[in-house]
Amino acid sequence: MESDQAGDGRGITRRSALASAAGLGTVAIAGCTQSGGSNDEEKSINIAGSSTVFPLMSAIAEDYESENPEVNISISSTGSGGGFSNFFCVGETDFNNASRPIQPEEEELCAENGVEYIELIAATDALTVVINNDNDFATEMTVEELAQVWESDAAETWSDVNSEWPDEEINRFGAADTSGTYDYFVETVLGDRGHTDDYSATEQDNTIASGVEGDEFAIGYFGFAYWYQNQEQVSRVAIDNGDGPVLPSLDTAASGDYQPLSRSLYTYPAMSSLAEEHVADFARFFVDQTDNEQIVAEEVGYVPATPDVKQAQTEKLEAAIEDAQG
Amino acid sequence: MAVETDTETEFGEVSRLRGAIFEYVSLGASVVGLLALAALLIYVFVDAFGLATASPAWLLTYFLTLVVPYIGFCLYSVGDRAFTRKVALALGGGLVVTAVGFTAIETLVGTIPRLTWQLAYLFLVATPTVASVTFVASREPVGTVGFGLIGRLIGGAALGCAVAVMFIVIDRPLWFLVYTLGVLPAVGVAAYGRRTDFEWTAVAAGVIGLVGFVVATVLRPVVGIYPSDGLIYLWTLGIPLAVGAAGIVWLREASRKRVAAVGGSTLLAAAAGILLGSSALPNGSGVIVTGATVAAIGVYLTEAVDADAGRQGLLLPVLLAVGALAGAAVVQLVGITTPEMWLTPEYVTSAPSNTAAEAGLYPAIVGSIIIIGIVAVLSFVLGVGAAVFLEEYAAGTGLVGRITRLFQINIANLAAVPSVVYGLLGLGLFANLLGFGFGTAVTIALTLSLLILPITVISAQEALRSVPDELRQGSYAMGATRWQTIKNVVLPEAMPGMLTGTILALGRAIGETAPLIMVGAATTVFSAPSGIWSRFSAMPMQIYAWANFPQEEFRYGVVAAGVVTLLIVLLAMNGTAIIIRNRMEREH
Numbered sequence: 014m015e016s017d018q019a020g021d022g023r024g025i026t027r028r029s030a031l032a033s034a035a036g037l038g039t040v041a042i043a044g045c046t047q048s049g050g051s052n053d054e055e056k057s058i059n060i061a062g063s064s065t066v067f068p069l070m071s072a073i074a075e076d077y078e079s080e081n082p083e084v085n086i087s088i089s090s091t092g093s094g095g096g097f098s099n100f101f102c103v104g105e106t107d108f109n110n111a112s113r114p115i116q117p118e119e120e121e122l123c124a125e126n127g128v129e130y131i132e133l134i135a136a137t138d139a140l141t142v143v144i145n146n147d148n149d150f151a152t153e154m155t156v157e158e159l160a161q162v163w164e165s166d167a168a169e170t171w172s173d174v175n176s177e178w179p180d181e182e183i184n185r186f187g188a189a190d191t192s193g194t195y196d197y198f199v200e201t202v203l204g205d206r207g208h209t210d211d212y213s214a215t216e217q218d219n220t221i222a223s224g225v226e227g228d229e230f231a232i233g234y235f236g237f238a239y240w241y242q243n244q245e246q247v248s249r250v251a252i253d254n255g256d257g258p259v260l261p262s263l264d265t266a267a268s269g270d271y272q273p274l275s276r277s278l279y280t281y282p283a284m285s286s287l288a289e290e291h292v293a294d295f296a297r298f299f300v301d302q303t304d305n306e307q308i309v310a311e312e313v314g315y316v317p318a319t320p321d322v323k324q325a326q327t328e329k330l331e332a333a334i335e336d337a338q339g
Numbered sequence: 340m341a342v343e344t345d346t347e348t349e350f351g352e353v354s355r356l357r358g359a360i361f362e363y364v365s366l367g368a369s370v371v372g373l374l375a376l377a378a379l380l381i382y383v384f385v386d387a388f389g390l391a392t393a394s395p396a397w398l399l400t401y402f403l404t405l406v407v408p409y410i411g412f413c414l415y416s417v418g419d420r421a422f423t424r425k426v427a428l429a430l431g432g433g434l435v436v437t438a439v440g441f442t443a444i445e446t447l448v449g450t451i452p453r454l455t456w457q458l459a460y461l462f463l464v465a466t467p468t469v470a471s472v473t474f475v476a477s478r479e480p481v482g483t484v485g486f487g488l489i490g491r492l493i494g495g496a497a498l499g500c501a502v503a504v505m506f507i508v509i510d511r512p513l514w515f516l517v518y519t520l521g522v523l524p525a526v527g528v529a530a531y532g533r534r535t536d537f538e539w540t541a542v543a544a545g546v547i548g549l550v551g552f553v554v555a556t557v558l559r560p561v562v563g564i565y566p567s568d569g570l571i572y573l574w575t576l577g578i579p580l581a582v583g584a585a586g587i588v589w590l591r592e593a594s595r596k597r598v599a600a601v602g603g604s605t606l607l608a609a610a611a612g613i614l615l616g617s618s619a620l621p622n623g624s625g626v627i628v629t630g631a632t633v634a635a636i637g638v639y640l641t642e643a644v645d646a647d648a649g650r651q652g653l654l655l656p657v658l659l660a661v662g663a664l665a666g667a668a669v670v671q672l673v674g675i676t677t678p679e680m681w682l683t684p685e686y687v688t689s690a691p692s693n694t695a696a697e698a699g700l701y702p703a704i705v706g707s708i709i710i711i712g713i714v715a716v717l718s719f720v721l722g723v724g725a726a727v728f729l730e731e732y733a734a735g736t737g738l739v740g741r742i743t744r745l746f747q748i749n750i751a752n753l754a755a756v757p758s759v760v761y762g763l764l765g766l767g768l769f770a771n772l773l774g775f776g777f778g779t780a781v782t783i784a785l786t787l788s789l790l791i792l793p794i795t796v797i798s799a800q801e802a803l804r805s806v807p808d809e810l811r812q813g814s815y816a817m818g819a820t821r822w823q824t825i826k827n828v829v830l831p832e833a834m835p836g837m838l839t840g841t842i843l844a845l846g847r848a849i850g851e852t853a854p855l856i857m858v859g860a861a862t863t864v865f866s867a868p869s870g871i872w873s874r875f876s877a878m879p880m881q882i883y884a885w886a887n888f889p890q891e892e893f894r895y896g897v898v899a900a901g902v903v904t905l906l907i908v909l910l911a912m913n914g915t916a917i918i919i920r921n922r923m924e925r926e927h
Contacts, residue, residue, distance in 0.1 A: 047512075047567050059777075059874060061859070068888065071863050072693035078865040087778070087861035087874040090884055099766070100859060105777045217887050219894060242889035312693050314889060 056291045061089040062096030062110030063193050064216060065236050066135055066278050069313045070110055073302045077295055084291050092216070093193035097122070104128050107286035108296075110135070111279045112193030112236075113200070129284040131333045133300060133326050136309050137316035139237040139266035140198060140274040142250040143222070145229045150178045153251045153258040156202060156273065162232060163187070163198070165207030171230065179230070185212030186224040186233035192216055198234060201273040222246050237261055238314030266316045278315065282330075287337040296334070300326045381462045382453070386681070386899030390461075391453040393678035398457050400675060404666035406465060408658055412485065413476035416652065426472055433464030484643050484652030488636065492656060494918075495635030497911050499628035502576070503620050504708045506627070508780065508871050511572075512565040516558055518575040521551025569613035569623030577609030577630045584634035588641050601637035608633035621867075681900035690865045691881060695892035700901055703881040705867040706780070706860075707908065710877060711849050713784035714791070718848075719841050721788065722795025725750075726837070729796075730803040731825055754793035761790040762857025770858055777859030780871040786854050791844035798840020802833040835920045842916040846909055852879040878905045 060070060067090040074086045091099065093111035101109035102123040114132065115123075123130065142159065144151055151171065154162075161167070161174045162183060171178035188194040190208070199208050213224055218239040225231045225247045233247075240249055240261075251258035254272045265271035280299070286292040302308060303318040303326065310317055318326070385391055390398075410430075414423045441456035476482030506514075525548035532540020566574070585602030609630030613623055620628070643653060670677060689699030733743040765786030769775045775782045806829050814824040861876040862884045868875050882901040885893045 047565055057873065059861075064887065067862070067884070068693065071691070074863075075690075075692055075865060078690070082866065085864065085866055085869070085873065087864040087876065089778070089856075089859060090862045090887075091856070091859075100777060103771075105859065218889065219887065239889040243891065308693075 056083055057085040057087065058108070058286075058292055058295055059087050059089075059100075059106045060108040060110065060280075061091045061100045061106045062108070062280070063093040063112040063278070064090040065093075065112040065138065065192075065194060065238075066110035066280065068238065069136055069278070069309065069315060070108075070280065070299075072308050072312055073299055074295075076302070076308070077298050081291075081294075084295065086295070092191045093196075094119070094191060101130075101281065101283070102126055102128055104283070104285070107283055107292050109281045111281065112138070112276070113196050114279060115281065116196075130281045131284070131287075131329060133280050133282065133296075133330060134318065134322055135278045135280045135299075135303060136313075136318065137266055138276055138278050139261035139263075139271050139316070140194065140234060140276060141237045141240045141261045142232065142234045142252065142274075143225050143240060143247040144232050144250055145225055146246075146248050147229045148248065151175075151232070151250060152248065153253060155253040156255075159252065160202050160204075160206060163209055163212075164203055165209050167209035167211060181230040184224070184228050184231040185209065186221040186231060187212045187214060188221075188235065189214040189216050194234070194236060197276050198274075201276075236314075237263075237266065237316075241314035263310055263316050267319065275316075282333075284333065284337045287334050288339075290338075293334045293338070296330055297327075300330055377462075381458075383899045383902050384462075385453055385458060386895045387903040389679040389681060389896065390458055391678075393458075394676050395455070395457050396673070396675045397670060397677060398461065400669050400673075401666045402461075402465070404669065405659065405662040406469065408662050410469060410472055412655055412658060413472035413482060416476040416479045416482035416485070416649075417472070418479070422475065426468060429468050430464065433468070434460060437464055480646070480649030481652040482649075484646065484649035485655030486652075487639060487643065488653055489656055489659075491635040491639045492632060494915075495632035496628055498635075498915070499631035500620070501708060501712075501911075502631070503624035503627045504705050505712055506572075506624060507621060507705060507867050508709055508869065510559075510870070511568050512562075513555060513559045515565060515571045515575060516555035516562075517552055520555045520558075521548045524548075524551060567623065568621065569626060572623050572626035573609055573613060577606060577612070577626045580609065580627075580630045580634050581605040584638050587638050591642065593641050597641050601634070601641060604637055605630055605634040679896075681896035682903050686900055687904060691863050695890055695897050698885070698893070698897050700878065700881060700904055702864045702867050703876045703878045704904065704908065706864070706875040707849060707878045707905075709780055709868070709871070710784050710787065710875065711845060711912065713780060713871075714787045714848050715841070715845055717784060717788040718791050718795045718844060719837075721792055722841065722844075723799050723837055725792075725796045726799030726803055727825065727830075730800050731821070731829065750793050750796050754797065757853075758790055758851055759853045759857060761786055762854030764789065765854060765858040776872060776874075778855075778861055778874045780868065780873075780875050782858050783855060783860055783875055783877070786858050787848040787851060790851065790854060791848050794844040794847070795837075795841050798843070799833070799837040802836025802840065803829065805836060806832045831923070835924045838916055838920045838923070842913050842920075845916075846913060849909055849912070850879055850905065852883055855880055878908070 058074075060074070067088065071088050074088060078084065078086055089096070089100070089106075093109075093113060094116075096106070096109045097111070097115060097119040100106040102119060103126055109130075115130075142154065158174050163185065167185070168174045168183060170180050170182055172180040174183075187208075188198065195208065195214075213220070215221060218235045221233040221235050222239060222243060223246075225233045232250075240247065241263075249261055251260045252271065252274060253259070259265050259271050261271050261274065266275040269275065282292070282296050287296060300323065304320065304323050306317055309315050410426065414426060417423075437460040438456050441451075441459050445451065473482075473486070477486050525544040528540055528547055529544040532544070565571070581602045584605045585598045588601045589598045609626045612625035612627070612629035615625030615629065640653075644650065669675070686699050687704060688701050689697065690702055691700070692698045729743060729746065734740050735743070765782055769782040769785050770777050775785070810828050810832065811824055814828045819827070855877055859874075860880055861874045862880050864874065864876045878901060882898055882905070885898045885901065888894060888897075
């Protein structure tokens, strides 16, 4: 390109014509070239974990990607526990989603491998108990009745639970024991009484829904999002925790009236990953979106974070990022 | 008893009842499976193309502008009045039967969800009719030429797309150097050796290629500026393609004009491909798609134009294109509502999304194609290698023979090991121990290759066993060595069978989900992978995740579209392999 300057202002001589031709050629070729530096370190973010948090995380990641196409985000739906033990605590992923807090064994595993992390609240979910649309007797249940249906020594028939209910066998559809939903249900409703084995266990919410849909005397439970998007298919049960029956909804879960089944969903960023600017940036974006009504409530069907929660999460994250980037 | 006394007086008569029952039971057995699969596929297609929402007018328009002219073309090609009458009867009679039968079922039994009698007619009458006329017409000259051209058109484009996808994960500048410094000189030397019959050129070409490769790897970080991707594609793929196409035509002893025309038009199309921007394939890779398409068509045209009969077949693509345009025009002008299709061009070229209308499968398609490409090479090399050793080299007796037999039993049993177990193997061995990374193309491809290895080994062994021993003995009798016999007699003879086995196994590999989950393949990625070491997703992973989404549009429309895409990729892959196999079979 330097040859451009060769023929300055002396009419068109042969030399200047040649030079400008060469200059044009160089420019033309330069237009068809690329810088050959070896591929820069790829900006990737790897996320694994809970299938419950998966839709929320992928919705937020999708928005982030459209604004930052140079960052490559991959998300795996592995279940909370599978994500921690197979990927996160061995240092393979940057984030792990969980539908329950990290458990002691997982904390130990992470510590063994020197993986440090912080806990961020992603959203609130209302675990929803569903029955068949034709079921008109069990539309309200106390926590004790729910426990009798699902405990390890579970009731055989509906009348065993409540004498006013029909003498029909209960058909149960629930989460598989690898899922955080199962853990949460056991922890809040069943406690030491254990979860029954006599039920159809699955990770797929639509299997539970179609099971309940096809059987008048069936009962099932899953995250609120599925019911929210398929309100015609099955009916939700109002849960009575001593203060009268409360239906699960975005409002009752946000206000805390829907007890004890409203739960927090989490994501755990690794400290070593937050040290990288693009991961920190994504984490900030994520926390910033947790109160986005459109994404969290409308698209995915969870309860957005309250201003207080979001504020607390932001401060926690900023402190962690500062700490990590030192 | 009475029967027995009868047989003594008259000629023996055996009851045919048992035979007849057996025949019908076996017929029933085959029909049950086929019907179940057909029902499933019909629903998947109805969902993927949103046909449940298609108005009868829309169906009728395209039936008249596309299907009817196509059937007409096939009938013209066959040129048999009796056959034409039969087809017309099938189409017309089928219309009445489905309409009446469907309405009867609906009134008597109950409504059939998401199906109308028009759709039933489309799938139960029109589709089989089209298939059968296509089959009959493909044996006549006009049909052969027409389908041949369409095949080249689709095949060339599909092959081009597949190569373009493969190049997504290849470092283009490095490939440019390797090609220029290694491949090109090596090919040149080999070609020169062919002409002069110089013995050692094969070795020399190998050495030159290797040296070129090493030099290229050294130069890659040193050189700072490279041609743009489009120019690299043109130089390394477009030009060789044009030369190759011209070469094939030249070998057929066509006129110099035609050689130049085919080579020139291929080059021109490839160059034009640079400008062809697309939202999906990376910049410049249009070169391969347009180049391969035009090369395939060009080579075929020079052959078909000279054929004695069937030249009219060349009009088939025009007929279909005009039909499609006319249909679209009528739909537009009359204002017929078009169905809400899920499987659209945007679907296969855009990233996954949380809103069903914008959801796409592009990164997963790219992931699956690259993975399956690596698996195909790995499993074929490993499978054929193992089978040749076991069948041709390993001794059948003594201690070695016993060990071989032990091997054999193990391989046969490995074929029945659940795929999750292979996933665990991949996780432990490739991802953790060897450090190939979680969910990278390398880990996934190695795991899947091991998964299908038993099938490829066993089928390759069967193919080798079916080569008659007389051929081997004949070769030895001519003084050939064992290596020469295997290379020149046994392998060419067994190749079609070995390919069939590999195709079937690959079909299994592309649909596997469980081992991918185990080795940490991503469920969702938003952009195509940048190298074989980045985290991959694959079609089954994404489809599985969508099937669990709460929104109904995902579980029906988007998932169905994904399934159909997977089927199309699978068919394209199998089709290629079947064509290669048939070519080889014909050569013998």
